[in-house]
Amino acid sequence: MFSKKLILLFLFLFSLSASVLAKTYPDSIKEIPVILNVGTDTKVSFPDGESLVLGIRKSSQAFLSHELVDNIIYLKAKQDFSEKRHRLLLKSKKTSKTYILIASFGSEADQEIKVVKTTRKSSSAIKNKRLEAYELVRHASQALYSPDYAIEKPNILKHVTVDKSLDLDHIYRGSSIAIRPQATFKYNEFFVYAFNVKNKRNSIQKLRKENLFGRVDAIGAAFQHAYVGVGDDKYSTLYIVSYHANLLSMLVG
Structure with missing residues (x-):
């Protein structure tokens, strides 16, 4: 009985720590920072229904591995690139909306990043913005x-x-x-x-x-x-x- 409770407690703490490590950004943000590392896969998810196309420079592919499935991309560093950042563009086939990921190298990679939909400002307010x-x-x-x-x-x-x-x-x-x-x-x-x-x-x-x-x-x-x-x-x-x-x-x- 004691061991069963201990296992349940461990699973609870594990799920809690995983949720704390997740970062959330609104889809209105212009650039999304992503910290990568060699030993960790970072999951970046976008709003449901966003079937995305990835644009990445050839020079960046030597440093980053990537796997794109519909609205989710998995990223991992192939090697240390501490002195530079890499820019990835993801464009929605449905809405033509573009997301920009700015990848940097760090000792502790982001575990999960979620991009969520937010309420849009009126077009007139955006037009008049200086x-x-x-x-x-x-x-x-x-x-x-x-x-x-x-x-x-x-x-x-x-x-x-x-x-x-x-x-x-x-x-x-x-x-x-x-x-x-x-x-x-x-x-x-x-x-x-x-x-x-x-x-x-x-x-x-x-x-x-x-x-x-x-x-x-x-x-x-x-x-x-x-x-x-x-x-x-x-x-x-x-x-x-x-x-x-x-x-x-x-x-x-």
């Missing part, structure tokens, strides 16, 4: 790299012509990265400048926004990645949001 600088960067990133999976409407940002031959290495203190204009977008009175970034060093370096301070007149800046390395990992993208309609007039000095 975008912040960080939201403009997200829009620009999707327009450049994943237009087919873009969450937001593609006509929010308007393309503006930019001289792609400009050498702008000097706007980053130390000039340790090559910076070239890639694209420019306009939103109301704001301009979002996207730049190709290439590591000049033969080793990994952390990309620091503070190295731009005093070099550009901007209201916001962000790098696509936290680090640049060597080989296929030496490239990234820099986004700068400014009031200046001309790229050269945005530069200080």
Whole structure:
């Protein structure tokens, strides 16, 4: 009798701990963080009826294993990727809604993540909402790299012509990265400048926004990645949001 009670208590505690480890996010969230590890399968479930299609870069497949079944995806790290993050796109065949998973490596992986449906705001409220600088960067990133999976409407940002031959290495203190204009977008009175970034060093370096301070007149800046390395990992993208309609007039000095 005692052993039976002990077993029941153990099962209860096990089920309780498993429920505590589960994380829940609303389906309105733009990016869903997922922590992975080599020894653990992480289950990510989406609302019922969401038959999904997975989009993943070839470079990410060397680090991640994945299995997608209807509205559930199982993820696991193949190896340590502590110094970078991987972006996975899942698009619903039924609603065309897109979910973005941001996978990072950690000593303790997420056991289970649930994405649940939430009440939608009225379309008029969404239409009248003014975008912040960080939201403009997200829009620009999707327009450049994943237009087919873009969450937001593609006509929010308007393309503006930019001289792609400009050498702008000097706007980053130390000039340790090559910076070239890639694209420019306009939103109301704001301009979002996207730049190709290439590591000049033969080793990994952390990309620091503070190295731009005093070099550009901007209201916001962000790098696509936290680090640049060597080989296929030496490239990234820099986004700068400014009031200046001309790229050269945005530069200080």
